[in-house]
Amino acid sequence: MNVLGISGIFGHDAAACLSMDGKIIAFAEEERFSRKRFSFGDYPIKATLYCLQEAKIDISAIDILAVSINPELDREAELFQDYGERFLMELGIVEEDWPIIEYWDHHLCHAASSYYSSGYKQAISIVLDGNGERNATSIFVCEKGEILEMESRDxxxxxxxxxxxxxxxxxxxxxxxxxxxxxxxxxxxxxxxxxxxxxxxxxxxxxxxxxxxxxxxxxxxxxxxxxxxxxxxxxxxxxxxxxxxxxxxxxxxxxxxxxxxxxxxxxxxxxxxxxxxxxxxxxxxxxxxxxxxxxxxxxxxxxxxxxxxxxxxxxxxxxIPVANDAGGALGACYLSSREHNVLPQQLDTVYLGPDFTDQQIIDLLDTKKIPYQYINNVEEFAAKKIALGKIIGWFQGRMEMGPRALGNRSIVALPNSIEIRDKVNIIKGRESWRPLSPSIIEEDIKRFVDFPSKFMLRGLHVKDLYKKDILGAVHVDGTARVQTVSREDNEKYYKLLEQVKKETGVGAVLNTSFNIGGEPLVCNPRDAIKTFYDSELDYLIMGNIVLSKSEKLQ
Ligand SMILES: [Fe+2]
CATH class of the missing domain: 3.30.420.40 (ATPase, nucleotide binding domain)
Incomplete structure (x- = not known):
């Protein structure tokens, strides 16, 4: 059973998610493709087309369109009424070819996104947001795949x-x-x-x-x-x-x-x-x-x-790393699967967006006559440059879901320097008083903080003894929003950290999202190249391909 989940109904955070027999195959936010932050007022059209392309199917292969709102519950219902139908028309699908359309309560979608992806058998799923159709805070009890709303607050x-x-x-x-x-x-x-x-x-x-x-x-x-x-x-x-x-x-x-x-x-x-x-x-x-x-x-x-x-x-x-409304697409997808007796599967990766082969990248660079070099051990190359204080646009594999860059669309640099932190903030056009985050190799995480944190969603107090090693990624209150990186979760990023450890003795980098001037995260090689040349980044590394502004690469 193929289910397409969509969000964006409240006028922001449009996203699309595709599941096949309960397994999430693709997920992406519309803003990454439209280059319009938060995708205000947009349907998730480009994100949907990407999901279909990733699964190599046509829209006709979608059995259910799952929409992350219940218009019947909403006081602005006229605005949201028939959102699914309007979305399909916007996609250019004639009515005879529409899949079944199912609408789901917004908070139920949030709760489902978190519960099913967590892998917990039994959990309390708490939704904390601005508001859904009617509710602002909701509590669900989840057991053996069933989700029951216990209470919600207005x-x-x-x-x-x-x-x-x-x-x-x-x-x-x-x-x-x-x-x-x-x-x-x-x-x-x-x-x-x-x-x-x-x-x-x-x-x-x-x-x-x-x-x-x-x-x-x-x-x-x-x-x-x-x-x-x-x-x-x-x-x-x-x-x-x-x-x-x-x-x-x-x-x-x-x-x-x-x-x-x-x-x-x-x-x-x-x-x-x-x-x-x-x-x-x-x-x-x-x-x-x-x-x-x-x-x-x-x-x-x-x-x-x-x-x-x-x-x-x-x-x-x-x-859930996509805790914002974009996550509604994931939750709706899970709920429609479940409704039709297909058990949702735990999320085994957050890298569910587009990826590009080295050949695709090379073809683009050749067409644009942009010089580059193909390097076999790109992790070692990057690590040596990072150790020298260089700042790198790191573009690898499938794009991550959610607002945090988790090592596939990241800007990476040496983590122990306040000067480099300030330089990164300047490159990004970001207020200098805001903190940046460290990605830390799994084996070393306990040196720095007491708890692992995969998705860079917890500001944890950094232990004094090793604070100096990631000083540029520690906020003034002594916390850091760490990302624990394991080989299992992201092999290429893990290898980069291994090489950085070889060069510097510390398996950590400063990691911030690969974007500038408040734009959405870069999505494709074109965005990455444009951002590289619009900024003071020293290197751009996409797959095994390296671009440099200053160095004549051999
Ligand atoms: Fe929400």
Whole structure:
């Protein structure tokens, strides 16, 4: 049975996912192909075409189109009604050829994406996001392949909208939760959010007055964000209006251009978010007597919270690397498979996007008359350059799913140097106060942190003894969002780290996503070449092919 899952219904994070007999064959976000970050307003057309091409099938071979929303539950239903049908028309498929279309509740899709991919038999799957059709936080109990919604909380309880509101108040903009998380480490959590109550019997409760009594027509994300912005202004004065000033300074200055107030507010928002989430997890563990926890929803991408949970002993914790709404495509795919008695299989890899052969890359370079060199031991070559302080665009194999670069579309460099970190931030046009992350070879992970972390989703405290070895990837609060790299998960990246270890004594590199200026992650060799020449990267390595701007390669 072939199932195509799609997301993007809320106007962002469009993605497509293809499963064949319960096994995920391909997954990709639309933004990677359209080059439009978050793919606002787009259907996942190009992502779908890629999935079909990867599986070498035609759309006629799709049995079910699984859509990650339930229009019947949504208060903006007219907008989302017939999304699947409209998507198929957009694809150019005539009605007679349509597959069966199945709609699934948004939070159920999140919960399924995390539970089925985790491999846990029994788990609590907790969804933490802005909001789905109606709900903001949901708890599902999952057992032997069945998923049951136990409770869900309405938009007044939204952790995503609370955090986003503080982002906007701090002048960081609407889609910058990662920046607020980075900023939080510079402040002290001295501010209180009086509407929030941490409660053992309930996890947490937010009493935002009017928001707790919304009429259906008021049930909008902007409405709840405005309630929070009003509350913040009333209690802490005017929002930060200086964002234009600091955004022009992206990547140039090493100072943090925020007053103490905004740094402290960021720290306070992060702290209360951590407390709310650990409280609801403990509440759920207690109530349902299950210790395995799966997390999904955009708030699941908060590495500081995930690191905090891990270090507070919530260790049986799985966070789907595509916790944002793009993951809905994966969840919908799983749910339709299950509905038709095909058991979803655990996700055995996150490298589910397009790949390109060396010959395809060479053909492109020859056509464009771009000089290159084919090198057999490209890992050794790269490691020697990294050891010399060079910064490399590393483009290998199938593109990773989710917003974190996991070694196939990465910029890599020496991890122990603050100067190189700053240089990488400048190359990327990224604020210099934001942290970069280390990829660490599996055998050495315990030297640096106490817990493994495959998907770069946990900010963990780095041990003092070895901190200097990855100094450029340690944030000011002493944490790093590590990626543990095993041979089994990514052989080529693992070999690179082995070679780096040979050169430097430390099996680690600085790893950040291969993109510049806030663009989506590079997807194909064309994007990689363009980004290489638009930036100050020293080398581009695609498969076994090396490009250099300064060196005449032999
Ligand atoms: Fe969501």
């Amino acid at each position: 938009i007044s309880q939204s952790l995503g909208h609370f955090y986003k509101s503080v982002c906007m108040y701090n002048g960081l903009g609407r889609y910058s939760e990662g920046k607020l998380m980075g900023l939080a480490a510079y402040g002290d959590p001295i501010y209180k959010f009086s509407p929030i109550e941490i409660n053992e019997d309930y996890g947490y409760f937010i009493n935002l007055g009017r928001a707790n009594h919304y009429l259906p027509q008021e049930y909008r994300y902007k409405q709840i964000q405005n309630e929070w912005l009003d509350w913040l202004e009333k209690n802490y004065g005017e929002e930060n209006l200086t964002k234009q000033t600091w955004s022009r300074m992206n990547g140039i200055s090493t100072e943090v251009h925020f007053s103490e107030k905004y740094k402290n507010l960021a720290a306070s928002a992060q702290e209360i978010l951590n407390q709310m989430i650990i409280s609801i997890i403990r509440y759920a563990i207690n109530k349902y007597q299950i210790k395995n926890i799966c997390i999904s929803g955009g708030v699941g991408l908060n590495c500081s919270t995930n690191g905090y949970l891990t270090e507070q002993n919530i260790t049986d914790l799985y966070i």
